[in-house]
Amino acid sequence: MAHDVFISYSSKDKPIADGICANLEAAGVRCWIAPRDIHPGEDWPASISAAITKSKVMVLVFSADSNSSKQVGNEISLTFNNNLVIIPFKIEDIEPELGKQYYLARTHWLEAMNPPTTEQVQRLVERVQVILTPLNGTAWVRPASIPVPTIEKTFISNPVIKRT
Numbered sequence: 001m002a003h004d005v006f007i008s009y010s011s012k013d014k015p016i017a018d019g020i021c022a023n024l025e026a027a028g029v030r031c032w033i034a035p036r037d038i039h040p041g042e043d044w045p046a047s048i049s050a051a052i053t054k055s056k057v058m059v060l061v062f063s064a065d066s067n068s069s070k071q072v073g074n075e076i077s078l079t080f081n082n083n084l085v086i087i088p089f090k091i092e093d094i095e096p097e098l099g100k101q102y103y104l105a106r107t108h109w110l111e112a113m114n115p116p117t118t119e120q121v122q123r124l125v126e127r128v129q130v131i132l133t134p135l136n137g138t139a140w141v142r143p144a145s146i147p148v149p150t151i152e153k154t155f156i157s158n159p160v161i162k163r164t
Contacts, residue, residue, distance in 0.1 A: 002030060003030040003031055003032040003037075003053075003054065003055060004030050004055060004057060004128075004132050005029055005030065005031045005055060005057045005058070005059055005081065005128060006022070006031075006032050006033075006051050006052050006055040006058045006059070006075075006079070006084075007020060007021055007025060007031055007032070007033040007058075007059050007061070008058055008059070008060045008061065008066070008072055008074075008075045008079075008156070009060075009061035009066055009072070010061070010063060010066040010068075010069050010072060011062050011065075012063070012065040012066035013061045013065060013066060014090065014117070016061055016091060016116060017033060020059060020061065020089065020121060020124065023121050023125050024059075024121070024124075024125055024128060027125045027129060029128055029129065029132065032051040032054075032055065034047075034123065036114055036156070037051065049078060050073075050077065050088045052075060052078050052079055052080055052082060052084070053078075055079075055084055055130070056084060056085065056132060057084060057085045057087060057128055057131055057132065058075070058076075058079040058084050058085070058086045058087065059084075059087050059089055059128065060072070060076065060086055060087065060088045060089060060104075060107070061089050061091060062088045062089060062090045062091065062092070062094075063090075063091050063092045063094070064092050064094050067094055067096055067097055067100060068097070071110070072100075073099055073100055076100055076103045076104070077103060080103045085131055086103070086104065086107055087088075087107075087108070087110060087124065087127060087128065088107060088109045089109075089110050089112055089116070089120075089124055090109050090110065090111045090112060091112055091113065091116055091148055092113065092116065093113060110123060110124055112124075
C-alpha cells in the first residue's frame with residue numbers, strides 16, 4: 001500500500017498511535033504503521049527504513065517512552081536524513097534527550113498532553129493535510145495558515161528638501 005505518513009511511536013503508546021492512524025486514514029491520508037504494515041517474514045528494520053524513505057511526513061508520538069527508545073531515535077535520524085517533515089505530537093510534558101534534541105530542536109511541536117483530546121488529534125490531521133496539499137500536482141507546498149499582510153506604500157509627489 002502506498003502511503004504518505006510514517007507514524008513513529010513507542011510500543012507503550014500503541015493505543016494513541018493507532019487512534020492517530022485511524023483518524024488520519026479516515027481523513028483520506030495514507031499511513032504506514034508498525035507492526036500492521038510489516039508482512040510476516042519481512043525484515044523489521046528494512047521494512048521500517050523502506051517505509052520512511054517512501055513517506056513525506058513523520059508523525060512522532062512523543063512521550064517518555066518514545067524519548068528513551070533507541071528504535072524511535074533511529075527512525076527520527078533516518079527521517080531527518082531523508083528531508084521529511086517531522087511533526088512531533090507531544091503527549092507528555094518532557095524534554096527530548098540530547099540525541100533527539102539534535103533532530104527536533106528547530107521543529108514546532110503539537111502539544112497534546114496525556115491523554116490527547118479529539119480536538120488535538122483533529123488539529124494534527126489538519127496540519128498533515130496542509131503539508132500534503134499539492135500545488136499544480138508536481139510540487140509540494142506548505143501553505144501558511146495566516147495570510148501575508150499587504151504593505152501599502154505612500155509616495156510623496158513633491159518632496160521638500162531642506163538645505164542648511
